[in-house]
Every structure is written in C-alpha cells, then in structure tokens.
Amino acid sequence: MTTNIEANDPELETWKREWQELGGEEELARELAARVASDRRRVWRSAIRELLGAAFSTALSFWLIARSHGELVTIAVCGTVLIFNGVWTTRLFVLRESFLRSSSFEGKGLDSFVDLTRHKLIDDLKWNAFARIALIVLLLVLVPMSVWAFVARYEMYRAEPWRAYVGFGVAFGIFGACFFVGQRKRRRLIRESERFELLVAERSLV
Amino acid sequence: MTERVGVDAGETAERRLARILSENTRALERVAASYARTSSDRQDLLQEFAMALWTALPGFRGDCLEKTFVLRVAHNRALTFLSKRTGPVGNAEDVDDNAGSVVATTGKNPAIVYERTQRGNRLLAAARALPVNHRQVVTLLLEGLSHKEIAEVLGITETNVAVRTNRARAAMRVLMESEETE
Numbered sequence: 001m002t003t004n005i006e007a008n009d010p011e012l013e014t015w016k017r018e019w020q021e022l023g024g025e026e027e028l029a030r031e032l033a034a035r036v037a038s039d040r041r042r043v044w045r046s047a048i049r050e051l052l053g054a055a056f057s058t059a060l061s062f063w064l065i066a067r068s069h070g071e072l073v074t075i076a077v078c079g080t081v082l083i084f085n086g087v088w089t090t091r092l093f094v095l096r097e098s099f100l101r102s103s104s105f106e107g108k109g110l111d112s113f114v115d116l117t118r119h120k121l122i123d124d125l126k127w128n129a130f131a132r133i134a135l136i137v138l139l140l141v142l143v144p145m146s147v148w149a150f151v152a153r154y155e156m157y158r159a160e161p162w163r164a165y166v167g168f169g170v171a172f173g174i175f176g177a178c179f180f181v182g183q184r185k186r187r188r189l190i191r192e193s194e195r196f197e198l199l200v201a202e203r204s205l206v
Numbered sequence: 207m208t209e210r211v212g213v214d215a216g217e218t219a220e221r222r223l224a225r226i227l228s229e230n231t232r233a234l235e236r237v238a239a240s241y242a243r244t245s246s247d248r249q250d251l252l253q254e255f256a257m258a259l260w261t262a263l264p265g266f267r268g269d270c271l272e273k274t275f276v277l278r279v280a281h282n283r284a285l286t287f288l289s290k291r292t293g294p295v296g297n298a299e300d301v302d303d304n305a306g307s308v309v310a311t312t313g314k315n316p317a318i319v320y321e322r323t324q325r326g327n328r329l330l331a332a333a334r335a336l337p338v339n340h341r342q343v344v345t346l347l348l349e350g351l352s353h354k355e356i357a358e359v360l361g362i363t364e365t366n367v368a369v370r371t372n373r374a375r376a377a378m379r380v381l382m383e384s385e386e387t388e
Contacts, residue, residue, distance in 0.1 A: 012347070012375075015329060019348035022239065022326045023232030032231070032256040033224040039257050112361075113282045196289035199338060 050092055054085045061085075073145045080141065084134045091127055114200050121193045128186045135179055142171065223260055230276045233349055237280045240333050240345045241287060251287050258283040270358060277349060278359045281342055288338065332381040340374035343367055 061078035068074035146168055150157060157164040217225070227234075238251040262279050266272075333341055333348075346356045353367045360367070 015378075016348050016350060018325045018329050019236065019345075020232075020350070022330065023235035025231075025235060028235065028252070029224065029228035029231040032227050032252060033220070035253050036223060036256045036260050037220070039253070040260070113285075117286060192289045195291070196286065199285055199288055 047092060051089070054089050057081055058085050073141065073148070076141050077138065077145065080134065080138050084131075084138075087130065117196060118193075121189060121196065125186070125189050125193070128182060128189060132179070132182050132186070135175065135182065139175060142175070146171070219260075219263065223256075223263060226259065226263070226272060226276060227256060230273060233273065233277065234280055236330075236349070237277065237284060237345060239330055240341055241284045243334075251284065254283050254287060255280045270355070273349075274351060274355050274359060277346060277351070281346075281359060285338075328382055329378075332378040335381050336374055336377055340370055340377065343370040344374040344378065347371055 058081075061081045064074055065078045068078075150164065150168070234252060234255050235248075238248045238255065242248040242251045258279050259276065262275075266275050270278075329348075333345055336344060342360060343356060346359060351359065353364045353371070356367045357364045362370075
C-alpha cells in the first residue's frame, strides 16, 4: 500500500513498525462481535418498547374518546396524543431507519459523512423542538382542564385529598420529567453540534 | 432481523463482521487509542466502531480495500465520538500514562515487552498530542495506507495529505525528542 517515496523513508518505516506492534488484546474481536449482537437486540427491544408505548397510548386515547360522549377537552387531549403518536412512529420508521435495517451512512466518504451527520443532528434538534411544542400544547389544554376538574369535584377532593395529590401529582410529574429530559437532550444536542462543527472546521485547515 | 449479505454472497452478515473484526482488531485498537484517553473510553469507542461496521458493511461494494473501508468507518465514527465528549477539542489534553495497555503483552520476553511498551507509548502519546486533522493523516499513514488511500478516506486531496503529513511528522519528531530529553 506504500509508495516508493514512503518506502525509502527509514524514519517512517521505523514508526510504522513500532505503530503496527501496538494492539492485540486477546479475544477482543470475539467480544466486539458479541457486543454488536447484544447491542442489536437492545436496539430492537428499545424500538419495540417505543412502538408498544405508542400502541398503548393510542388505544387508550381511542377508548377515552369513545366513552367521552363528545366531551371537548377529552377529545382535544386525546387528539393531541394521537397526532404526537403518529408523528413519533413515523420518526421511528423514517429517521431511525438504520435501527431497523442496514445503512451506508457510516461508510461514506468524509464529505458525505459530515453532511449526513450535520443533517442528523439538525433533524434530532427539530424532533426535540417538536416534542417540546407538543408538550406545551398538551399542558395548555391540561392546566385549564385540571382547574375545571378540581373546582367541579372540590367536595370530593376536600374529603379525600390523596386523590388530588395522586391524580394531579402524577400527571404533572410525568410532564415535568418529560420536559426536563427533553431540555437536557436539547442542551446535549446543541453541545454536540457545536463540537462537531468545531472538529469539522479544524479538519478542513490545511 | 434480516440476514445481510455482502461482497461474498455465501458469507452471512454475522460471519463477515466477525471475520473483518478479527482481521482488523489491532488496527481498530490503534485508532481507538489515538482518540480516546482512558481505557473505558477506548472500549466504548471500539464498541461504537463495531456497531458502525455492522450498519455500514451491507453498503460496502468492494470499491476499495476492506482495511481502507474499516479505517474510514472508524475515523468517521471517532469524529462523532469526539463531538460527544466534554472538554476541549483537539490535542495535548489526550496524552495519558496508560497507553501501554494498548501494547500486546502476552507470551513475550518481559524485557522485549518493556521496550515495545516504551516505544509504543512514545509514538502513541506523540500521535495523540497532534490536532485531529494531523492525527488522522499520520495514524492512517502508520497503518500503511498510501497518500492516495488516505485522501480517499478523509475526502481531501493528495497534496493536502502530503502537506499535513509533513507538518504532523515534524510535530511528532519534536514531541518525541522532548519526551526523550525529559
């Protein structure tokens, strides 16, 4: 693989010999192949979990709509959940296609790889923004609905306050957790994107 | 899960990956060592290389040597690995005292092992102290790739490879000499 000029370079030849003596951890190749197999199983499990979650919340939303007798707030909340599920499932099948089948993305030349990685980071940020907006919209519906529910059943909640703590607490706890996780992911993506651009800029210097 | 076939249609995807990993593990270890400072980071990076190879292999149509393809995937993956790391991007912060763990130490005379470890440490530490753009060129050169092949892997011109190689080698000489005098 070397050219004549390189072959007549004793310093380089010495370095190459020393360099190529590095490495050689026993059993590593087999370990790596085994880890790839377990990673693939993990990725599939994660995709199946996401799909089951979407299927469960979709079924629950349809069930709630069916027994709501046209109640506007329930339809609005369930409708938002259904739209979110639809978009999220599309994302799983379209943007995360490499999880489900092969991808030539990794083996591309550097320019293509940089472009694709950049697109991937931008797409991830867009999905993150979509999830945040969806959460805010859902929250805007849920807050007045919760106030209305609390006022309408004030006597019951006064008699049994644990119902209020558990019901509202769990609902807002889930929202808080989703929002917190989303924000943390957003910060990580922005940081990753900035570092990636920095590396690309550094590599393009002659 | 789908069965993937590559250039050799008779070879299953799992076997092909296992074969390629077994043939190129040492080169992958060296690439990982040139990017990752700690042993756990190296292990993480090696795992990322293996996973990236799994997803990339079905797209490989034999338009270059298998080793060149493996190194391209590894260097691409290392770039995204670096973007995920915290701390400054680039050079000397990566030098560590544990580079010897990358050197094979089984079944050898202890004196030879020690000497090899010292030489390997010196070279690895110098390579790791280079900026990423120079580090990539020099590590690919040390793997035995020609300027043309390096240019293909990195998507730059051969002239650019030659310029970076000269600068990287000059910097490595200085780094290795300064380490010797210390």
